[in-house]
Amino acid sequence: xxxxxxxxxxxxxxxxxxxxxxxxxxxxxxxxxxxxxxxxxxxxxxxxxxxxxxxxxxxxxxxxxxxxxxxxxxxxxxxxxxxxxxxxxxxxxxxxxxxxxxxxxxxxxxxxxxxxxxxxxxxxxxxxxxxxxxxxxxxxxxxxxxxxxxxxxxxxxxxxxxxxxxxxxxxxxxxxxxxxxxxxxxxxxxxxxxxxxxxxxxxxxxxxxxxxxxxxxxxxxxxxxxxxxxxxxxxxxxxxxxxxxxxxxxxxxxxxxxxxxxxxxxxxxxxxxxxxxxxxxxxxxxxxxxxxxxxxxxxxxxxxxxxxxxxxxxxxxxxxxxxxxxxxxxxxxxxxxxxxxxxxxxxx
Amino acid sequence: xxxxxxxxxxxxxxxxxxxxxxxxxxxxxxxxxxxxxxxxxxxxxxxxxxxxxxxxxxxxxxxxxxxxxxxxxxxxxxxxxxxxxxxxxxxxxxxxxxxxxxxxxxxxxxxxxxxxxxxxxxxxxxxxxxxxxxxxxxxxxxxxxxxxxxxxxxxxxxxxxxxxxxxxxxxxxxxxxxxxxxxxxxxxxxxxxxxxxxxxxxxxxxxxxxxxxxxxxxxxxxxxxxxxxxxxxxxxxxxxxxxxxxxxxxxxxxxxxxxxxxxxxxxxxxxxxxxxxxxxxxxxxxxxxxxxxxxxxxxxxxxxxxxxxxxxxxxxxxxxxxxxxxxxxxxxxxxxxxxxxxxxxxxxxxxxxxxxxxxx
Numbered sequence: 001x002x003x004x005x006x007x008x009x010x011x012x013x014x015x016x017x018x019x020x021x022x023x024x025x026x027x028x029x030x031x032x033x034x035x036x037x038x039x040x041x042x043x044x045x046x047x048x049x050x051x052x053x054x055x056x057x058x059x060x061x062x063x064x065x066x067x068x069x070x071x072x073x074x075x076x077x078x079x080x081x082x083x084x085x086x087x088x089x090x091x092x093x094x095x096x097x098x099x100x101x102x103x104x105x106x107x108x109x110x111x112x113x114x115x116x117x118x119x120x121x122x123x124x125x126x127x128x129x130x131x132x133x134x135x136x137x138x139x140x141x142x143x144x145x146x147x148x149x150x151x152x153x154x155x156x157x158x159x160x161x162x163x164x165x166x167x168x169x170x171x172x173x174x175x176x177x178x179x180x181x182x183x184x185x186x187x188x189x190x191x192x193x194x195x196x197x198x199x200x201x202x203x204x205x206x207x208x209x210x211x212x213x214x215x216x217x218x219x220x221x222x223x224x225x226x227x228x229x230x231x232x233x234x235x236x237x238x239x240x241x242x243x244x245x246x247x248x249x250x251x252x253x254x255x256x257x258x259x260x261x262x263x264x265x266x267x268x269x270x271x272x273x274x275x276x277x278x279x280x281x282x283x284x285x286x287x288x289x290x291x292x293x294x295x296x297x298x299x300x301x302x303x304x305x306x307x308x309x310x311x312x313x314x315x316x317x318x319x320x321x322x323x324x325x326x327x328x329x330x331x332x333x334x335x336x337x338x339x340x341x342x343x344x345x346x347x348x
Numbered sequence: 349x350x351x352x353x354x355x356x357x358x359x360x361x362x363x364x365x366x367x368x369x370x371x372x373x374x375x376x377x378x379x380x381x382x383x384x385x386x387x388x389x390x391x392x393x394x395x396x397x398x399x400x401x402x403x404x405x406x407x408x409x410x411x412x413x414x415x416x417x418x419x420x421x422x423x424x425x426x427x428x429x430x431x432x433x434x435x436x437x438x439x440x441x442x443x444x445x446x447x448x449x450x451x452x453x454x455x456x457x458x459x460x461x462x463x464x465x466x467x468x469x470x471x472x473x474x475x476x477x478x479x480x481x482x483x484x485x486x487x488x489x490x491x492x493x494x495x496x497x498x499x500x501x502x503x504x505x506x507x508x509x510x511x512x513x514x515x516x517x518x519x520x521x522x523x524x525x526x527x528x529x530x531x532x533x534x535x536x537x538x539x540x541x542x543x544x545x546x547x548x549x550x551x552x553x554x555x556x557x558x559x560x561x562x563x564x565x566x567x568x569x570x571x572x573x574x575x576x577x578x579x580x581x582x583x584x585x586x587x588x589x590x591x592x593x594x595x596x597x598x599x600x601x602x603x604x605x606x607x608x609x610x611x612x613x614x615x616x617x618x619x620x621x622x623x624x625x626x627x628x629x630x631x632x633x634x635x636x637x638x639x640x641x642x643x644x645x646x647x648x649x650x651x652x653x654x655x656x657x658x659x660x661x662x663x664x665x666x667x668x669x670x671x672x673x674x675x676x677x678x679x680x681x682x683x684x685x686x687x688x689x690x691x692x693x694x695x696x697x698x699x700x701x702x703x704x705x706x707x708x
Contacts, residue, residue, distance in 0.1 A: 063679075089672060092682050094634055097627025100435060100617055105678075107428025107550070108669035112419050124531045125622035133424075133550065157534070198527020199625040225527060 053084040055311050056109035057304065058119040059145065062096035062228065066280040067255050067300060071145065074304025075118070082312050084115075096228065097199060099126045106130045110139060116311030118304075120146040121158060122201050128157050135159040140314050142321050144303040146202045152323060161320070164307050166298035166327035168202045171277070172209020172253075174328045175296045179249045179275040180217055182293050187218030189248035192240065196233055196257035198225045203253045206277065210251065221251070226260055233260035234267065241268040249273045255280040262291055279331060284343060287336050298327035301342075398656050400695050401643055404688075405663050412670035420673045427550020433665035434554035435617045436635055437658060440643075441558075441565050442609030443636040444657035448569070449602040450582035450649025451506040455495060455513035456610035456636060460629030462521045463487040464614030468530040468624040477539035484611050491517060492607020496600035506603075514633065521626040529625040536622055544619025554616050559658075561609070566654030578602060582649025638685065639664050642692040663688065 057075040061068030072088050079086030089109060095101035102119075103126055109117050110133055117134060121127045121143050134141045141160040149155070152163035179185060193210055197203050207223070214221055224240055226233030237260050241247075250272045252258040258276040265272050276283055276295035286292035303326050310321040331339065412420040419425060439456050446453050463484040470480035495513050499506045532540070544554050569575035577598045580588035589595050613632070618624050643660025645652030664685065671681055 087672070087675070089678050094682070095631040097625075098631045099621060099623070099625070099628055100432065101631060103621070104428050104432040104665075104668060105672070107431070108425060108672045111422050111425030111428065111669070112416075112673055123529050123621075123623045123625075124533065128622075129546070137424075195527070198522060199529055199627045201529055204528065225522060 053115040053312070053315055054112070055079070055084060055086050055308055055315075056112065056114050056117045057086055057088045057308065058102065058105050058109055058117065059090055060099070060102045060120050060122050061090050063090055063093050064096070065228065065256065066282070067278055070280075070301040071304040074301040074306075075308050076304075078305045078308035078312070082308070084308075084312060086308055087114075097197075099123065103127060103130055106134075110134050110137060113137065113139065115315040116140040116142070118142050118144055118164075118307035118311060120144060121148045121160075122146050124148045124158070131158050131160055140311055140321070142307050142310050144307045145298075145300070146200075150205045150208070161314070162310060162323045164310065164324045164326065165303050167325060168205035169209040169212075171296050171298060171328040172206035172211075173213040174209075174330070175206070175251055175275055175277055176210045176213035176219075176221075178294055178296070178330060179251055179273075180213075180219075182275065183249045183273045185217065185219055185248050189219050190244070190246060191219055191221040191249045191251065192224055192244075192247055193221045193251045193253065194224050194226055194233070194237055194257040194261055195253050196226045196228060196260060197254065206253050219248075226257065228256055230256060230259050230263065233257070234263035237261055237264035238268040241265065241270045241272065247272060249275060251275045252277055254278045255283050258283050258286065258292065258295070262286055265291075279343075284336065287331060287333055290333055294330055294332040296327065297329045297331050299329060300326075302326040398644060398653060398659070400699055401656060401659050401663070401692060404692070404695075405659050405666070408663060408666055408670060412666065412674055415674035416670070420670055424550050425669055425673065427552070429662075429665045429669055430555045431550075431552050431620060432668065433662050434552070434558035435613055435620070436632060436639060436665065437558040437661040438554075438561060438613035438616060439610050439632045440636040440639045440657050440661050441562055441654065442606030443633075444640040444643065444645050444652055444654065445565060445569070445578060446506075446602045446606040447637070447640050447645040447647070448578050448582045448649060448652045449599055450585070451499065451599060451602065452510060452637070453492075453495060453603065453606045453610075454507065454510040454633045455491065455517060456606065457629035457632040458514045458517035458521065459488055459491045459607055459610040460614035460617075460632055461624065461626050462491075462517045462524075462614075463611035464618045464624045464628070465521060465525055465530055465626065467615055468532060468618055469525075471532050471537060471540070472530060477537035481539060481543075481615055484615050485608055488607040488609070488611025488614075489604050490607070491611075492604040493600065495607065496603030499603065500596050500599050518626065525626060527626060529623055531623040532618075533622075540619040540622065542619070543616045544621075552620060554620060557612075557616055561612075562654045562658045565605075569654060574598075579650055582646075582651075584650070635664060638689050642689055644692075644696050646696075660692075 059068065059071065061071065075086050075088055089105045091098060091101040091105065099122055106117070106119055106127070107130055110130065117139055119141065127148065131141060142162050142164060143160045144164040147163045147165065148158045150169045152165065152167060154160045185191065191214065193207065195203055195207060210221060224237060226236050233256070241264055250261055252261055252274070255278045259282055261272070261274055274292045276292045279295055279297045283292065283295050287295060306324055306326070313319040314321050439460065443453055443456060466487055467480040467484035470483060471477050491513065495506065495510050498504060499509045542553060543557070544552055547553050569578060577593045580591065580593050581595050581598045585595060614624070614629060617628065639660040640652065640657050641647065641660070642663055643652070643656030643658065645657065667684055668681060671684065672678055
């Protein structure tokens with residue numbers, strides 16, 4: 001049992017109630033906190049005394065992948081606003097795609113016995129031992145962005161408190177349904193899906209969603225596998241565009257794939273109807289210019305920010321982390337201007 | 349006969365003759381430094397090369413322990429470090445052996461993923477795990493054999509051969525698996541636990557495989573005729589030919605061994621994670637070379653040891669967690685690895701020059 005100092009009061013932190021937690025505990029903690037702070041607002045009292053709290057934020061994000069900085073910014077911003085320390089750990093650019101590297105980061109984070117850990121879980125078995133260790137050690141863990149199962153539920157093999165992110169399967173369905181609606185696709189239409197990370201479980205879940213939604217309207221998409229290397233991927237897609245005419249739609253599963261498709265379109269001199277996934281500065285400009293019709297945004301900034309908020313409230317108030325769905329949100333040239341401020345601030 | 353040739357002769361003979369100078373390991377080690385001074389002097393060089401890097405490792409350990417307020421040397425953390433080190437370390441054994449022969453293998457990462465993926469798929473399809481392991485090792489050996497034959501027979505630099513092999517096997521892996529991660533859900537076969545399961549606490553059997561294999565290969569290198577051949581082929585190839593060392597066969601054999609170790613490391617990681625994908629091995633080709641070089645393997649061959657390679661591996665694994673627990677931004681990891689890499693080579697070169705009075 002460890003305890004965290006909160007404004008002079010001590011909030012006992014878990015011999016861990018992984019399954020079913022008691023609201024009473026959080027209520028007691030809340031009362032204790034506000035009493036100790038002499039009637040101040042609980043939040044203010046907490047931030048003055050909580051720099052002793054350290055949270056680790058672990059992900060499989062490649063440092064060179066433009067998707068990730070908003071996630072990390074979100075976690076860092078939450079840490080600053082709450083007055084706690086957030087250590088953001090990520091694999092090196094040479095380790096991109098290595099699950100063992102992320103598991104090793106998690107083992108280090110657990111050894112530090114922090115107040116909480118937020119992590120991605122990219123497959124069903126690799127993280128099981130470390131998640132179990134964290135549970136045994138009473139370290140609260142929330143999962144963001146990528147969960148071991150398509151529905152984001154914890155299990156006895158992969159214990160954690162809550163999943164904060166997009167349900168990838170339904171996001172994939174949304175992508176396909178939006179494409180059907182926007183591009184007027186009919187049964188038998190020729191549709192291409194570019195998969196820039198064929199080994200990524202999240203992208204595979206999205207792809208399953210895409211396939212299922214298309215199946216309902218009689219469309220069988222062709223999958224073109226590329227890589228994280230944009231110029232290489234663009235040449236693969238470009239070759240496809242020159243040899244396959246009259247495509248009904250070209251869909252991507254992430255920002256790297258979107259860059260590849262847009263580059264391929266200009267190099268092959270073709271015009272395509274593009275539906276994208278995820279959001280970064282280049283995807284945003286494609287939408288503003290009308291090059292890309294729409295994108296399915298999972299709000300990566302919120303994934304980082306809310307993970308830390310949930311861990312913070314758990315550590316200080318004993319509030320049980322709950323699953324939060326951060327997407328899908330559809331961005332088109334119509335609504336993109338309304339989101340400009342958020343987009344600017346979150347730093348992608 | 350040139351002095352160098354005489355040196356190679358001496359080393360081949362020293363190892364080959366059971367009635368050679370006392371302590372074949374010692375004298376073999378002496379000849380291996382390719383220096384013609386007295387055995388004792390050269391042996392000191394060999395020892396110092398490793399002493400230096402061991403000292404660096406100990407200093408890092410102490411610094412990290414102090415900066416991390418003791419979390420670094422917790423058993424929990426060392427479970428993670430040894431797991432990381434073991435997986436990289438098994439790949440590094442083969443890569444270091446190959447570097448001693450003066451060759452590179454940039455395809456170990458692709459080999460790692462491909463062999464382990466085939467094994468994972470077979471286990472998933474309920475083939476006996478031992479059969480799957482044998483197939484994986486055979487794939488590793490096959491990839492190594494092709495690398496070796498292409499390099500030796502077509503006289504292509506191994507850097508190019510294995511760079512090509514890296515692309516080929518990464519591509520084949522993606523074609524075969526469609527990029528899916530293969531996951532082995534419980535109940536997992538016992539063999540996977542033997543390979544990478546938990547021994548005690550956080551420490552996994554991977555550690556024993558790594559240390560055991562490094563010891564075996566180390567003994568072969570230091571104490572057998574074949575060990576001498578590897579050094580001779582990498583150090584002074586012409587002299588080795590003149591001394592009757594089967595140069596081509598030795599080089600090909602080193603590629604095969606390297607391939608088998610890469611595949612075995614993949615199998616061990618599969619035992620740890622119970623899952624495998626085409627991208628899991630990507631990190632290893634460069635890290636294994638870095639670990640070998642930090643541990644004192646010369647880029648041009650002829651020098652190196654398993655002890656050095658193991659310590660080099662451990663240093664890389666310690667850095668990853670040590671920096672984090674010391675509160676240093678993880679962005680520094682790669683920069684620090686780079687500095688240590690160059691500093692280690694400078695140290696090895698400097699020590700070599702100091703003792704031998706010539707270029708190392």
